[in-house]
Amino acid sequence: MSTQTTGMVLDLKGLLCPMPVIKLAKAIKDIPVGEIIEAFATDPGVMADIPAWCRTTGNELVTLEKNDKQFRFVVRRVK
Template identity: 70%
Template structure:
């Protein structure tokens, strides 16, 4: 790991959950974080590719990364408000 790599405060396993549950779980978890802390989440619902960026925009939180991998989708959200 390089010194610039982000270490998430929390990791959520959202695999197997379908819309809207990944967004609901992320929203609940973000409320528990301090401003500046991050959540890494792993999901399998392809809907998160559109839903999580839209949620981040509407809530003012930062989508740090979004990566579709062979077996899942990994994303990192940073609490900004």
């Protein structure tokens, strides 16, 4: 059930607020419910914004991590 099917990889590097959230919102419409998006960003704002966006829209934040100066997160489309 929780197997991660091939979702989408999103490159958000170099983008600042509000673009990471907007690109994510657009991209998630292109995948079926239950699938995931893996994204990479450099804007430190995503640490607060991606969890907030997931809470507002009801999608699931699977992972959010910081590696050096890069951020990686995985979001599952719930609805």
